[in-house]
Amino acid sequence: MTPAAIVIGASVGGVEALLQLLPALPRDLDAAVFVVLHLPPDRASLLADIFAPACALAVKEAEDKEPVLPGTLYFAPPDYHLLIDTGPQVVLSADAPVQFSRPSIDALFETAADVYGRRLLGIVLTGNSEDGAAGLAALARAGARTLVQDPARARGPIMPSAALRRVPQAEVLALADIAARLHSITFDPPP
Template sequence: MNAATPLGHRVGAIVIGASAGGVEVLSTLLPALPETIRAAVFVVLHQPPDRQSILAEIFSRKCKLPVREAEDKEPIEPGTIYFAPPNYHLLIEAGARIALSVDDLVQFSRPSIDVLFHSAADTYRERLLGILLTGWNEDGAAGLLAVHAVKGITIVQDPQSAEAPVMPQAAIRMHSPDFVLHPRAIADLLHGLEPAPATSGTSPARAAPAP
């Protein structure tokens, strides 16, 4: 694939992982999402475990889509951006629900990007778009490989554009992503996403990709 490849109706959900420098990049990406898309968006940004997050409040003022902090067992709403709360893993459950977990740290992190990406890959499979951004550890590399394994779409921030290049470099070493792009180019790709058709009475795991 290249940056000009149309993704069309293929994307049913988007997962994004970031660490150091992530707020700045997310401030370019998330406002680019068009209000017409039906894909739910799930974001893990590494944060101090002992502080209340204000990410949902910050990005609610920037984005066209509704933004909220994820809550355990809540139904997933299409066209909504969910941030993982501090000190909780964010997972996607069968039946289109969110789950929060206090299981052990993964790659020294909770929330872990790997945990989100693996659970979303199990649920959305080829309809998943995974994006890995700047960060100083290797969290997210294995998770992005899981997205690739189910034929989802994988995007990695160009390490040369990253405040912390370790995370995108680790992902590129592990597999060849579909796209390696600067943040502005990722934003352009997201802005061009077309709305996926609504599915009635069908869980994300079983919703067939549109042609």
């Protein structure tokens, strides 16, 4: 089964981790990819500029109310939650921070689970907060596939460890193995 969408969350060490993962996504991927990386709220994001030359997919900063296109990689803008609504479409929100973060991984994952359910792949990477743990649990409840970076190999082990406490059945993989999984993106649905 190929997912209709992939959601990825990262914080401390996330740029380096994403530079290993996102270029592995194949050009013909028929899924939308959404990424929340914790960013300072008062600075413009350069993520689309950094990743566009390295990725085969179209790369952009998400815009409010835009329709979701397959084969497109969306980054959450600084100081806005990136949410997925029916359509599917992107919604940006200035609601209160979640787990001290805006954008919040939990907010993205929970709304994506509502829209995509079993057709979703969620990945929690390096970070030093617990953002993403509740969201990954929402994905698991919806029947989505869940992957977590091996905390022992993560620059920030707190985030993947928290995700595993909430979703112990998630697959735990090193970055290179997650990249290989993304390169051959089809997978069997979880049991």
